[in-house]
Amino acid sequence: MTKQMRLSVEALKWTGAKLQVLDQRKVPEQIVYQDFDSAAGVSEAIASMRVRGAPAIGIAAAYGVVLSVMKHTGEKTPDWRARVDADIDMLAKSRPTAVNLFWALNRMKAVLDASPAEPLAAVAAEAELIHADDIAANRAMGERGADLIGGVKGVLTHCNAGALATGGYGTALSVIRSLYARQPVKVFAGETRPWLQGARLTVWELSQDGIPATLIADSAAAWLMRSGAIDWVIVGADRIAANGDAANKIGTYALAVLARQHGVKFMVVAPNSTIDWTIADGSRIEIEERDPAELLPACYREQETLVKAWNPVFDVTPADLISAIVTESGVVLNPSAESMARLKIA
Ligand SMILES: CSC[C@H]1O[C@H](OP(=O)(O)O)[C@H](O)[C@@H]1O
Numbered sequence: 001m002t003k004q005m006r007l008s009v010e011a012l013k014w015t016g017a018k019l020q021v022l023d024q025r026k027v028p029e030q031i032v033y034q035d036f037d038s039a040a041g042v043s044e045a046i047a048s049m050r051v052r053g054a055p056a057i058g059i060a061a062a063y064g065v066v067l068s069v070m071k072h073t074g075e076k077t078p079d080w081r082a083r084v085d086a087d088i089d090m091l092a093k094s095r096p097t098a099v100n101l102f103w104a105l106n107r108m109k110a111v112l113d114a115s116p117a118e119p120l121a122a123v124a125a126e127a128e129l130i131h132a133d134d135i136a137a138n139r140a141m142g143e144r145g146a147d148l149i150g151g152v153k154g155v156l157t158h159c160n161a162g163a164l165a166t167g168g169y170g171t172a173l174s175v176i177r178s179l180y181a182r183q184p185v186k187v188f189a190g191e192t193r194p195w196l197q198g199a200r201l202t203v204w205e206l207s208q209d210g211i212p213a214t215l216i217a218d219s220a221a222a223w224l225m226r227s228g229a230i231d232w233v234i235v236g237a238d239r240i241a242a243n244g245d246a247a248n249k250i251g252t253y254a255l256a257v258l259a260r261q262h263g264v265k266f267m268v269v270a271p272n273s274t275i276d277w278t279i280a281d282g283s284r285i286e287i288e289e290r291d292p293a294e295l296l297p298a299c300y301r302e303q304e305t306l307v308k309a310w311n312p313v314f315d316v317t318p319a320d321l322i323s324a325i326v327t328e329s330g331v332v333l334n335p336s337a338e339s340m341a342r343l344k345i346a
Contacts, residue, residue: 053165145175161236244319244335245282
């Protein structure tokens with residue numbers, strides 16, 4: 001029987017009138033929640049990566065729509081729906097890769113299109129449902145993933161696909177939580193340059209649950225695999241195409257190539273809301289490029305220099321390098337368009 005672990009820190013808290021966002025740019029040195037009471041504020045919180053992680057971005061955007069409806073219906077403007085739609089368009093522009101953002105906004109639009117008598121109550125209920133469903137999905141994925149790989153000796157994860165990237169429990173980290181509750185397992189986490197989600201968020205988040213983790217430099221992954229210390233790489237995803245190609249944090253594709261070379265298996269853990277059935281393969285996934293200043297050392301930022309930086313923050317791992325895709329409704333081994341289609345039916 002696995003014990004359900006409760007994370008002491010959550011990425012998002014909804015008060016009924018405001019969205020409290022843990023500023024993940026400051027974790028772990030500071031645990032600071034900022035209150036947001038407007039769609040514009042939530043959009044900025046997503047764009048600036050105060051809140052990050054595909055499911056968490058979708059949940060935050062859903063609450064951003066609630067704040068928009070609260071404002072515009074509260075002002076009793078006849079064109080409140082047009083103003084809310086403008087806020088939805090703004091939220092949709094906050095980050096391009098995580099499909100959960102668009103999936104959540106479409107669900108909120110569908111509620112409004114149903115012309116509920118009480119639009120604010122209806123969107124608030126939908127946002128809270130999206131949030132609660134995400135946590136339930138993560139718990140289910142954790143158990144499914146742990147069932148699949150029980151008995152492993154070591155795993156490596158990348159970036160942060162934990163409670164801090166979701167409504168709670170995490171995706172990849174939910175599998176690690178469920179696994180650790182059943183058996184000893186050595187957990188390694190890559191630092192994940194340049195934003196350091198692994199070094200700042202994952203190892204800290206796991207330590208809050210009493211789960212030891214060993215941090216490695218991103219460049220040490222191949223040598224770790226060669227040592228034989230790990231059996232699986234376990235990662236999250238931001239957008240999965242219909243054939244199983246998966247977009248995730250930059251560096252994931254390299255880990256998949258290295259894993260294949262070393263006979264290490266590769267697991268992607270993501271809720272159904274991360275699957276984009278409208279695209280046949282990963283070639284259509286927009287890869288966000290962020291400010292080169294996030295990568296460049298200060299000395300190159302503060303003066304004219306020939307030194308530039310290229311800062312794509314996601315890459316796409318082809319399905320044929322993925323051993324298993326774990327969702328709340330099922331596990332797809334050796335993903336392909338045909339095997340993924342079973343998830344659509346489920
Ligand atoms: C559970 S999805 C987490 C996913 O999001 C991260 O990207 P970012 O920190 O830039 O939002 C990374 O790709 C994680 O795997």
